[in-house]
Amino acid sequence: MKYPKFLLMDNIEDKGMTESRSKNFQRLILKLSKRTECEHQIIFTTSMPDASLDLPEYTVGPKYTEKNKSLKLS
Numbered sequence: 001m002k003y004p005k006f007l008l009m010d011n012i013e014d015k016g017m018t019e020s021r022s023k024n025f026q027r028l029i030l031k032l033s034k035r036t037e038c039e040h041q042i043i044f045t046t047s048m049p050d051a052s053l054d055l056p057e058y059t060v061g062p063k064y065t066e067k068n069k070s071l072k073l074s
Contacts, residue, residue, distance in 0.1 A: 009044035023050040030058070 009029075013022040027050060033042055053059070064070040 005038055005040035007040070007042045007044075009042070012044050012046055013048060019048045022046060022048045026050045026053055 012025060013019075017025075026044070026046065029042060029044065030053060033040070049059075062068065
């Protein structure tokens with residue numbers, strides 16, 4: 001049986017994960033990803049991105065802030 005090479009993790013800091021733990025988790029995901037020999041894709045959403053991972057090779061799309069909200073209301 002082949003496993004999918006795609007992982008989507010939405011709202012990883014749900015249920016009270018602290019910012020430091022969330023950022024550490026992001027770095028751990030990247031470390032494990034780099035050790036994997038097969039081509040794969042990991043997508044996770046977070047309201048607390050680790051600044052050290054904010055590189056074009058890892059991120060895509062705009063950053064959402066208080067001034068640049070993800071939901072655009074006219």
